[in-house]
Amino acid sequence: MRAPTGDQYRLELEAEGRRVVAVVTEVAAGIRSLSIDGVDLVEPFAESVIPPGGAGIVLVPWPNRVAGGRWTLDGEPQQLDLTEPKAGNAIHGLLRNTAYRVLEQEPHRVLQAATVHPQHGYPFLVDTTVEHRLTDDGLTVTHTLSNASASAAPVAVGAHPYLRVGDVPVEELTLTVDASTRFVTDDAQIPVSEEPVAGTAYDLTAGRRIGDLTMDQGYGGVRVTDGRSRHRVEAPDGRAVELWADASFGYAQVFTPPAFASIDGPRRAVAIEPMTAPANALNSGQGLRWLAPGERWELSWGIRSA
Structure with missing residues (x-):
């Protein structure tokens, strides 16, 4: 039986007395698993299923949602396909179901490429690559986007990892997100305003127990x-997993589904999604980059044992 996520690329690295292993997928250039000495740093999922809750996938040429799938380009209305039909939005870009192609492969790294072709609501040609490279403490992910269009193309980048600290129940982990504002959204999860988090229940800068949280919140x-943002989950015994990103990633989404479809059955999980732009950026322009x-x-981000 062929895997729904296509070919599976097993990466391995022995360094500093540690064994780092990951599985990266052909479809969506996703992270299906990542561990150090057998301790999971992300929620793994089975080879036989599609990524539950978008686990590990790349979000290009926009992360999160576009309201009604509609935006305007040079005065002309654009209509994207609605990929979140219940809320009536276009969500998580145009490559989440795309098979990437391998450009380079070594035991500890794989470089894949995929092209965003002109299509409904997005009349641009954008070439992309994603490199997954193991390090002695985790994984570094490097994206490139190149505009092959005749005019400037609007782009943003995100990713959708769910973090773990081995077998520690996610409810017991402390979540820290170093962000000063949050996006207030409407019923369709589209931002309507941005407000400071200091002194509110949404302030995660000092850490909060995940078992006390239920959120799908943009920050x-x-x-x-020193050129990086850092968010983390930490176990009661002090072990932690950190999600870092370079300065391009000025936004993050925190998602704590209570019934993530894990290998062992439904359970709480936590996604920390690095994003270069917030939800609905094609309309607001916030964080959106126009490539000539x-x-x-x-740009790069990564996951490490901390």
């Missing part, structure tokens, strides 16, 4: 120190 004002014809953009 802005992500703090960058021939322009190339490179």
